[in-house]
Amino acid sequence: MSRIETVYYDLGRLDLLADKNTFIHRLDPRVKVVTTFLFIIYVISFSKYEITRLLPFFFFPALLIGLADLPFGFLLRKIALVSPFVLFIGIFNPLLDKEIIFHFGSLQVSGGWLSFISILLRFTLTLGAALILIATTGFPAICMALEKMGTPKIFTVQLLMLYRYLFVLIEESIRTIRAYTLRSFSRKKLRYEIFKQLLGNLLLRTLDRAQRIHMAMLSRAFTGEIKVARNFSFGTSELFYLAGGTVLLTAVRFIDISAIVGKLILEAG
Amino acid sequence: MSHHIVEAKNLEFSYPDDTHALHGISFRIRHGESVAIVGANGAGKSTLLLHLNGYLTPTSGQVRIGDFPLAKETLQEVRRTVGMVFQDPDDQLFMSTVYDDVAFGPLNLGLPMDEVHGRVLKALETVGVLELKDRPSHRLSSGQKRRVAIATVLSMSPDILVMDEPSSGLDPRARRQLIELLKSFQHSKIIATHDLDMVLDICERTIIINAGKIEADGPTAEIFQNEKLLNDCQEKFSFAKKSAEKSSINI
Numbered sequence: 001m002s003r004i005e006t007v008y009y010d011l012g013r014l015d016l017l018a019d020k021n022t023f024i025h026r027l028d029p030r031v032k033v034v035t036t037f038l039f040i041i042y043v044i045s046f047s048k049y050e051i052t053r054l055l056p057f058f059f060f061p062a063l064l065i066g067l068a069d070l071p072f073g074f075l076l077r078k079i080a081l082v083s084p085f086v087l088f089i090g091i092f093n094p095l096l097d098k099e100i101i102f103h104f105g106s107l108q109v110s111g112g113w114l115s116f117i118s119i120l121l122r123f124t125l126t127l128g129a130a131l132i133l134i135a136t137t138g139f140p141a142i143c144m145a146l147e148k149m150g151t152p153k154i155f156t157v158q159l160l161m162l163y164r165y166l167f168v169l170i171e172e173s174i175r176t177i178r179a180y181t182l183r184s185f186s187r188k189k190l191r192y193e194i195f196k197q198l199l200g201n202l203l204l205r206t207l208d209r210a211q212r213i214h215m216a217m218l219s220r221a222f223t224g225e226i227k228v229a230r231n232f233s234f235g236t237s238e239l240f241y242l243a244g245g246t247v248l249l250t251a252v253r254f255i256d257i258s259a260i261v262g263k264l265i266l267e268a269g
Numbered sequence: 270m271s272h273h274i275v276e277a278k279n280l281e282f283s284y285p286d287d288t289h290a291l292h293g294i295s296f297r298i299r300h301g302e303s304v305a306i307v308g309a310n311g312a313g314k315s316t317l318l319l320h321l322n323g324y325l326t327p328t329s330g331q332v333r334i335g336d337f338p339l340a341k342e343t344l345q346e347v348r349r350t351v352g353m354v355f356q357d358p359d360d361q362l363f364m365s366t367v368y369d370d371v372a373f374g375p376l377n378l379g380l381p382m383d384e385v386h387g388r389v390l391k392a393l394e395t396v397g398v399l400e401l402k403d404r405p406s407h408r409l410s411s412g413q414k415r416r417v418a419i420a421t422v423l424s425m426s427p428d429i430l431v432m433d434e435p436s437s438g439l440d441p442r443a444r445r446q447l448i449e450l451l452k453s454f455q456h457s458k459i460i461a462t463h464d465l466d467m468v469l470d471i472c473e474r475t476i477i478i479n480a481g482k483i484e485a486d487g488p489t490a491e492i493f494q495n496e497k498l499l500n501d502c503q504e505k506f507s508f509a510k511k512s513a514e515k516s517s518i519n520i
Contacts, residue, residue: 140369163365164362212355215360216361217363218348219324219351219352220374221374221378222373222377226373
């Protein structure tokens with residue numbers, strides 16, 4: 001299976017997860033979007049050397065994964081897949097910032113290492129939160145929620161269409177690459193000239209399809225504005241989730257829980 | 270309701286690249302009639318269908334839907350009356366979930382929310398896929414996509430259904446179910462297809478198009494027995510002929 005096919009099945013899997021029927025899945029998408037947004041803001045709002053204060057935030061994704069019955073390993077693999085990019089963002093920090101910030105026994109820890117680890121933690125937290133949001137809500141519902149909360153329609157509709165035709169486009173690419181592979185025998189790599197042609201071909205087909213889609217829209221009385229009927233319900237469980245989430249997140253953001261726990265342990269000892 | 274007629278008068282059409290696609294096409298389809306439009310690839314079937322809901326404007330000639338001619342002012346009304354089901358359901362299902370897709374037409378018609386909701390559920394129920402309503406469109410099988418595509422049109426309560434190759438790409442069972450579904454509709458139906466077996470099942474009348482002209486227009490059973498005509502129009506009719514003989518014996 002080619003790499004693109006793996007991506008295709010992974011996307012499909014995220015989609016399937018959103019079909020589950022747990023307390024978290026049933027919540028109004030808007031509430032989930034807002035709490036996720038708050039979570040991300042809080043996580044990135046700490047100073048660049050912060051590590052200990054970030055750790056308590058792992059409690060939230062863990063709780064959600066448990067409540068929403070999500071496959072932990074799958075999400076972890078998704079995060080690991082993107083992690084090289086982040087590793088490269090932070091990899092030079094230990095070399096550039098050599099100022100010793102604190103001593104861990106005889107080990108001297110420089111600011112560079114701290115900020116590097118901090119970047120990794122933030123990355124894991126924020127990407128994890130986004131993945132959990134998609135896996136519990138589904139991409140279309142997130143877009144609708146964004147629209148209900150005032151995101152310009154042109155934006156959300158573009159996202160919805162993008163998501164819908166991403167699958168069609170990937171399927172088409174998979175077929176093209178398969179056809180190429182089956183007739184290219186020993187030559188493993190896609191040659192540049194051939195790649196150019198495949199890509200051009202795909203573009204032409206996409207344009208054709210766009211025209212057919214427009215035709216289909218027109219024949220259903222489309223006049224230039226895409227309308228979506230979607231009623232969300234904001235009930236007591238939403239209120240409970242939103243209030244609880246906000247209070248807990250804010251508490252973790254502004255109270256140094258790690259320090260308190262550490263102190264308790266020291267006192268007990 | 271005798272006014273749900275579809276009438277084409279001397280349709281001529283050339284594409285911008287000077288391909289002359291239609292040469293003086295004329296026919297009249299009455300209310301409740303099921304008509305097959307048959308012809309080889311490139312004969313002009315799809316071009317003709319696109320004239321029926323005003324997507325293409327004839328170079329000369331006229332299309333009348335119901336009591337009025339197809340013109341800019343009547344376009345929206347015509348598009349509501351004529352439900353068009355395209356060949357590739359992936360083109361037709363452009364919204365992200367089945368529900369949104371079926372609701373697209375009624376919402377554009379400016380119907381109130383309650384009415385839209387009712388229509389969506391009814392359309393999905395008619396084609397037998399109500400349980401798929403919250404599914405993303407890209408996760409349906411071909412047969413399901415085809416049914417949803419039909420529902421997207423039914424929700425606008427059209428009087429005339431126009432379909433391009435509705436049975437292509439379906440497995441025998443899904444195809445059979447589709448035929449039964451189409452048979453149960455009371456609408457006037459215009460179906461462009463190569464599936465002659467289906468034509469025998471659904472359409473009492475057949476129009477054969479060859480190189481942009483109407484080659485024959487008459488009762489299906491009669492046309493399918495005219496071997497010379499069929500060979501001239503380059504369709505592979507051997508299978509259909511057999512079924513036609515079979516069906517004429519039954520009659």
